[in-house]
Amino acid sequence: MKDIIQLMPDHLANQIAAGEVVQRPASVVKELMENALDAGATDIQLIVKDAGKELIQVVDNGCGMSPMDARMSFERHATSKIRSIDDLFAIHTMGFRGEALASIAAVAQVELKTRREEDELGVLLNIEASELKRQEPVSCPKGTNFAIRNLFYNVPARRKFLKSNTSEYKHIVEEFIRIAMAFPDINFKLFHNNAEQFVLNAGNLKNRVVDLLGNRVEKSLIPVSEKTELLTIEGFVGKPSTATRSRGNQFFFVNNRFIRSAYLNHALRSAYEELIEKDAYPLYALRLELNADRVDVNVHPSKQEVKFDDEQMLYAYLQSAVKHALAKFNVAPSLDFTLNPEIQNVDAVRLPVSDETKRQAQSGFLANHFSEKGRAHLMASRQDREEWEQQRSHFFPSWPAAQTHVEPSATSSVSGGLPDVFSDISMPKSDNPSGTLQWGAYLLTTVKSGFLLVHRLRAKERILFESLQRRMQLEKPTVQQLLFPFEMELPPAELILVREALPFLMAIGFALTVEGQHKIVVSGLPPNISESGGRQVLSVLIEQIQISPLALKDPLKKVLLEKMARSMAQGSQTNILNDDSLIDELFACDEPQQSLSGQRNFIILTSEKLNSLLSER
Ligand code: ADP
Numbered sequence: 001m002k003d004i005i006q007l008m009p010d011h012l013a014n015q016i017a018a019g020e021v022v023q024r025p026a027s028v029v030k031e032l033m034e035n036a037l038d039a040g041a042t043d044i045q046l047i048v049k050d051a052g053k054e055l056i057q058v059v060d061n062g063c064g065m066s067p068m069d070a071r072m073s074f075e076r077h078a079t080s081k082i083r084s085i086d087d088l089f090a091i092h093t094m095g096f097r098g099e100a101l102a103s104i105a106a107v108a109q110v111e112l113k114t115r116r117e118e119d120e121l122g123v124l125l126n127i128e129a130s131e132l133k134r135q136e137p138v139s140c141p142k143g144t145n146f147a148i149r150n151l152f153y154n155v156p157a158r159r160k161f162l163k164s165n166t167s168e169y170k171h172i173v174e175e176f177i178r179i180a181m182a183f184p185d186i187n188f189k190l191f192h193n194n195a196e197q198f199v200l201n202a203g204n205l206k207n208r209v210v211d212l213l214g215n216r217v218e219k220s221l222i223p224v225s226e227k228t229e230l231l232t233i234e235g236f237v238g239k240p241s242t243a244t245r246s247r248g249n250q251f252f253f254v255n256n257r258f259i260r261s262a263y264l265n266h267a268l269r270s271a272y273e274e275l276i277e278k279d280a281y282p283l284y285a286l287r288l289e290l291n292a293d294r295v296d297v298n299v300h301p302s303k304q305e306v307k308f309d310d311e312q313m314l315y316a317y318l319q320s321a322v323k324h325a326l327a328k329f330n331v332a333p334s335l336d337f338t339l340n341p342e343i344q345n346v347d348a349v350r351l352p353v354s355d356e357t358k359r360q361a362q363s364g365f366l367a368n369h370f371s372e373k374g375r376a377h378l379m380a381s382r383q384d385r386e387e388w389e390q391q392r393s394h395f396f397p398s399w400p401a402a403q404t405h406v407e408p409s410a411t412s413s414v415s416g417g418l419p420d421v422f423s424d425i426s427m428p429k430s431d432n433p434s435g436t437l438q439w440g441a442y443l444l445t446t447v448k449s450g451f452l453l454v455h456r457l458r459a460k461e462r463i464l465f466e467s468l469q470r471r472m473q474l475e476k477p478t479v480q481q482l483l484f485p486f487e488m489e490l491p492p493a494e495l496i497l498v499r500e501a502l503p504f505l506m507a508i509g510f511a512l513t514v515e516g517q518h519k520i521v522v523s524g525l526p527p528n529i530s531e532s533g534g535r536q537v538l539s540v541l542i543e544q545i546q547i548s549p550l551a552l553k554d555p556l557k558k559v560l561l562e563k564m565a566r567s568m569a570q571g572s573q574t575n576i577l578n579d580d581s582l583i584d585e586l587f588a589c590d591e592p593q594q595s596l597s598g599q600r601n602f603i604i605l606t607s608e609k610l611n612s613l614l615s616e617r
């Protein structure tokens with residue numbers, strides 16, 4: 001029998017490798033932008049069409065390549081960044097494996113134009129599916145210009161696998177933001193379908209954070225800065241009020257590389273302890289610098305996971321640095337925790353909060369938002385409560401009982417459509433308005449068969465939920481046009497979600513437009529919602545879509561409507577649905593008995609039940 005083992009042809013090997021390196025357009029963005037940074041560029045433009053499916057182009061003003069290097073760069077394992085195994089332990093560049101370009105060129109049509117400063121002419125290369133199609137001299141600016149077209153055009157199975165444009169573009173923006181955040185001293189631009197999306201001018205980290213996450217975070221940033229011989233940490237954490245339900249605003253960089261680490265996330269989270277709710281994520285943008293030989297970055301192919309040689313130490317260090325920052329700005333009580341000896345030597349821990357640092361901190365803008373030392377989180381919660389109180393009274397400023405059903409109810413009424421068990425309920429109506437008693441969370445009234453005990457909040461949620469459901473079914477929702485439209489600032493990644501959610505938001509009665517990268521302008525609200533109520537509801541919805549993007553795909557939008565109903569019900573508290581009409585409204589619902597989470601909305605205390613309760617000894 002003949003021997004059967006063969007060497008794979010290069011293009012096949014490259015295509016297989018591409019499976020690991022290039023998952024989606026955003027992976028190409030990452031590799032090309034990192035190469036531009038490695039090339040020492042100070043200006044980097046990313047140009048994307050059709051969420052990267054048609055075009056991903058990165059133009060830099062870096063060192064460029066000689067014609068020979070340009071050709072070589074597409075070979076597998078071709079890199080200018082490591083020469084010996086020792087280099088691997090002292091990596092200062094973003095790339096080093098030498099497989100990105102080979103992989104990308106295996107699954108796309110690539111055009112490269114590049115010129116070094118010392119060369120008069122640059123070189124133009126066209127490569128398709130690993131095959132060189134053209135190479136010729138070209139006159140072009142110094143630097144490198146990569147255009148990647150029709151990603152996966154030759155691997156239909158992968159091309160088909162790409163997600164919607166919204167989803168792929170969101171990944172691209174996230175990648176762009178991570179890189180731009182890690183390199184605040186570089187100018188970046190992003191264009192999508194010929195429209196300018198981001199123009200980021202070189203500056204400090206704070207400017208960059210604000211440019212990327214929006215002005216609204218500016219006043220809530222607390223600086224973190226600790227330097228030791230071993231490592232340096234620098235950046236910002238958010239005041240507790242900026243914590244959100246999703247991880248969207250968490251950026252952690254190790255030697256300029258964006259890193260995901262559940263362990264270190266936990267360290268940061270724990271620094272906030274009870275300052276934020278259990279399921280909330282604090283905002284942070286932190287850069288950790290440590291000797292490259294103390295990190296092993298070569299763990300995961302996409303390099304978002306690193307291994308540290310002493311993770312526990314790092315955990316304690318991060319936690320203490322953040323606690324220290326929070327304490328310094330009186331957001332948290334001062335330090336009172338135990339650490340291992342190595343940590344005790346770290347400045348953040350060793351140096352007490354001196355009068356000098358405190359004075360410095362307190363003269364700053366932030367300090368003015370807090371009271372005396374150690375009382376900040378009390379303050380914060382009081383502030384929160386005031387805000388809450390305000391919102392509450394702003395929800396449905398006037399909601400007379402008759403208006404509850406903004407739209408005509410299609411299906412149910414008290415008399416028709418109710419299950420048999422309720423048929424003997426005859427409501428004490430307006431002829432007996434005082435028939436309803438209220439105690440805490442409950443309403444009590446009499447019906448034919450006994451006392452009816454209603455859980456107010458659950459009932460409100462049910463009523464609002466069903467009225468939203470009905471509104472969704474209307475062809476044209478009722479919109480309460482605002483005399484003075486208001487603006488909301490949102491981080492870019494959330495704006496992308498809002499764009500996707502627009503049809504849904506319009507269907508429930510919001511009128512809004514997305515403007516630029518940070519802003520929506522709201523010109524109309526669903527009936528009976530005030531401005532602050534509208535803001536609140538929008539934030540809740542966006543947060544929910546972020547947590548579960550599939551929520552929008554559900555044709556009934558159940559989860560979203562539930563969230564919205566809950567938020568509205570809490571905001572409305574008293575006086576909104578008056579207690580008599582609340583019971584009427586509840587029994588006009590399709591499912592009056594069930595709360596949104598499947599519990600009971602009410603019970604009827606019949607004479608049998610009361611008898612048995614009363615005969616207990
Ligand atoms: P790696 O970045 O791991 O070295 P790549 O496949 O991404 O591997 O790139 C291969 C080589 O091509 C790099 O080592 C670098 O020498 C060169 N190169 C890639 N992009 C650029 C660029 N934008 N400017 C200058 N040189 C580049």
Ligand code: MG
Pocket residue numbers: 031034035094095096098100101
């Ligand atoms: Mg690279």
